[in-house]
Amino acid sequence: MRIAQEMSLMEKLTILTDAAKYDVACTSSGVDRRGNGRSMGNCVAPGLCHAFAADGRCVSLLKILFTNECIFNCAYCQNNCNSDVPRASFTPDEICTLTMEFYRRNYIEGLFLSSGILHSPNYTMELICQTLDRLRNVHQFNGYIHVKAIPGADPALVERAGFLADRMSVNLELPTSDGLRRLAPYKSRNTILKPMRQIQNRITENKNELAVWRKAPRFVPAGQSTQMIIGATPENDFQIMSVAESLYQKFALKRVFYSAFVNVNHDSNLPVLPGGPPLLREHRLYQADWLLRYYQFSVDELLSEDRPDFNIYLDPKCDWALRHLEQFPVEINRASYRTLLRVPGIGYKSAERIVKARRTATLDFSDLKKIGVVLKRALYFITCSGRMMYNTRIEENYICSQLMSDRTQIPKDVRNGGYQQISLFDSGFLEHAVIPQEQIIAGDISAPAQAG
Amino acid sequence: MYVFICQNSLEGIFSGVYDACASRLGHRNIRLVTGEPENYELFSEYIYVTPSEEKTRKVIHTVTSRFGMQFYESICQAAMSGEPKKKGKMDKADAIYETILLALANGDGQKVLLSLGEPCVYRIFELCRAANREACHHLEFLRFGELENGVLFATIHPKDYILPYLAEHFTDRLPMENFMIYDATHQTVVIHAAAKGYMLADAADLDLDKIKRYSENELEYRRLWLAFFDHIAIEARKNPHLQMQLIPKRYWADTPELSRFA
Numbered sequence: 001m002r003i004a005q006e007m008s009l010m011e012k013l014t015i016l017t018d019a020a021k022y023d024v025a026c027t028s029s030g031v032d033r034r035g036n037g038r039s040m041g042n043c044v045a046p047g048l049c050h051a052f053a054a055d056g057r058c059v060s061l062l063k064i065l066f067t068n069e070c071i072f073n074c075a076y077c078q079n080n081c082n083s084d085v086p087r088a089s090f091t092p093d094e095i096c097t098l099t100m101e102f103y104r105r106n107y108i109e110g111l112f113l114s115s116g117i118l119h120s121p122n123y124t125m126e127l128i129c130q131t132l133d134r135l136r137n138v139h140q141f142n143g144y145i146h147v148k149a150i151p152g153a154d155p156a157l158v159e160r161a162g163f164l165a166d167r168m169s170v171n172l173e174l175p176t177s178d179g180l181r182r183l184a185p186y187k188s189r190n191t192i193l194k195p196m197r198q199i200q201n202r203i204t205e206n207k208n209e210l211a212v213w214r215k216a217p218r219f220v221p222a223g224q225s226t227q228m229i230i231g232a233t234p235e236n237d238f239q240i241m242s243v244a245e246s247l248y249q250k251f252a253l254k255r256v257f258y259s260a261f262v263n264v265n266h267d268s269n270l271p272v273l274p275g276g277p278p279l280l281r282e283h284r285l286y287q288a289d290w291l292l293r294y295y296q297f298s299v300d301e302l303l304s305e306d307r308p309d310f311n312i313y314l315d316p317k318c319d320w321a322l323r324h325l326e327q328f329p330v331e332i333n334r335a336s337y338r339t340l341l342r343v344p345g346i347g348y349k350s351a352e353r354i355v356k357a358r359r360t361a362t363l364d365f366s367d368l369k370k371i372g373v374v375l376k377r378a379l380y381f382i383t384c385s386g387r388m389m390y391n392t393r394i395e396e397n398y399i400c401s402q403l404m405s406d407r408t409q410i411p412k413d414v415r416n417g418g419y420q421q422i423s424l425f426d427s428g429f430l431e432h433a434v435i436p437q438e439q440i441i442a443g444d445i446s447a448p449a450q451a452g
Numbered sequence: 453m454y455v456f457i458c459q460n461s462l463e464g465i466f467s468g469v470y471d472a473c474a475s476r477l478g479h480r481n482i483r484l485v486t487g488e489p490e491n492y493e494l495f496s497e498y499i500y501v502t503p504s505e506e507k508t509r510k511v512i513h514t515v516t517s518r519f520g521m522q523f524y525e526s527i528c529q530a531a532m533s534g535e536p537k538k539k540g541k542m543d544k545a546d547a548i549y550e551t552i553l554l555a556l557a558n559g560d561g562q563k564v565l566l567s568l569g570e571p572c573v574y575r576i577f578e579l580c581r582a583a584n585r586e587a588c589h590h591l592e593f594l595r596f597g598e599l600e601n602g603v604l605f606a607t608i609h610p611k612d613y614i615l616p617y618l619a620e621h622f623t624d625r626l627p628m629e630n631f632m633i634y635d636a637t638h639q640t641v642v643i644h645a646a647a648k649g650y651m652l653a654d655a656a657d658l659d660l661d662k663i664k665r666y667s668e669n670e671l672e673y674r675r676l677w678l679a680f681f682d683h684i685a686i687e688a689r690k691n692p693h694l695q696m697q698l699i700p701k702r703y704w705a706d707t708p709e710l711s712r713f714a
Contacts, residue, residue, distance in 0.1 A: 010676060013679055013683075014680075017684055021683065021684050035624040039627075040628065041625060044591075049698075050592050050593070051592075051699070051709055052694075052695045053684050054691075055689040055690050055691055055694075056691040056692075098676070104596065105604070105673065105677070106594055106596050106606070107677050262686060276689075279689065357566055357569065360569075361569045370568050370574050
């Protein structure tokens, strides 16, 4: 602690930024709040990304840890109590000044505050609450705040933080409780899901309060999110997506984030990843996540026990469509919105535009192009006024080879790996250890649901 | 064919629309262009439109009262977009003229804006989309610097004339700050005084010397911001191509963190 106090603000900022950067969520979305004419700040619902770092990830919030001193020993985290990294702690005032000064220069959209566990979860959460309280009530900051609920902290502290922040998150860290036990022995599924359930219930209550009195203080107005580390433990995509789906359904989460595992500690419990972090796998998971949230898909449709992983060469939607060719082609001028959503190359926005535009006119392929449909993918699955765009065969192998000739679909390294030699739907492409089915978290999650 | 040459401004285009309608030359024989055409056609007659406030007001009145504010906003956005003339694309003045005619014939402005099958409506849609994106990007990538006298100052180089939109946003966000946004492309500046409204002014009177003198604090916070920006990237995920895709290079020069590499 003595060393930390002598550090300059610059040193602290670099140490605590480095410590926070593996957290993925940096969104500032979900809440629309006009300025009040006196204090600094407002929020726009879609969120704003103020910069893009060298890794292409957006910088929307000032993402820092309060401290990287930690009493936990999670194997995947570089701030665990056994690792030899420089340690530092901010003071609440330093965080407030940084946030205010960055915000008025339009560098950031708000603050993302997380922390290592200093002394105890309660002590840390108390410090976080103090900081947020200063920022909101002394500095009159009206911008976006995303704060982590520390697992194991007192529910009263979590509630206090919730009234100061816009979004809260509790990290699920690993998809199964077994992985958690192995890699993060001080955390348990229970201490993670309990605050999550508490926040969910309080948000629902708050909605009722707001219905009675619209000026009631708002609790976590932008909802809660979580994140999972991908590739540190041997779970397959089916398990991960089932977890995500049950989180959306049972915990009403706004977002689940997936973080490709980066081996920073070189712990013997962790896999060595010679090819770098599993970025393509992360990408496919995000694509599937969008299918769940915007495209009315369910996980059982995309994956199953027999095909537990996503196809590396095709995005999940194309993959699904190829396996369900009996449902295609669909007629653009008549198909329901829900059917349109399922056509590869049609996004939810273009589906909406199609539904609106066809009220006044019969649509043709040239109109679809204007609307924003990606015809090079969609043309195998649609008809306009009963005609297909070209004379194409509706046949799995043929369409598959056509879709894969689209070079933008597959990253360069995989493409150069020679995809023609490998069988197209080889699900064993990513080697996974077999995990007994009862450990899948979908069942795991429902237990504290009844308790809470 | 009669070609009406309008000035590239809201007033110019709306006056053109008024003159074209009032000329009674038949809609099929009329075309509108913004700015001097590059090539003159042999069998066309060229008519110069003088911008007039009264004609503009009349057009605005007709459009807002008959087709609603949303229609009017779309038309304005299209008119303010600065997209240079592209080969094979409809001129924006012509697109606005035809869309208004279409709405007059149809009676329902909202419905007309949805029929993207019409080339003129599609052009309006394209222009609006481009202007919206440009405005959104500037909300994100605009950077203020604190001058010696405490005023926050930002320079931008937008393609479209989006300054009023930015002014609204930042007035709402920073009500107690004195700030200025200088649009170098259109030579306009927004001036906002703390706890008061904003105004738009011509940038000709801007003291170019004064805006280069930053306060001491400014350099310190800029250093902190650069350190934060460099450290937040994960080395193992480095992807310059993705970065460039998400923040196009034309924005780099105006941001402190990327102007180092521009």
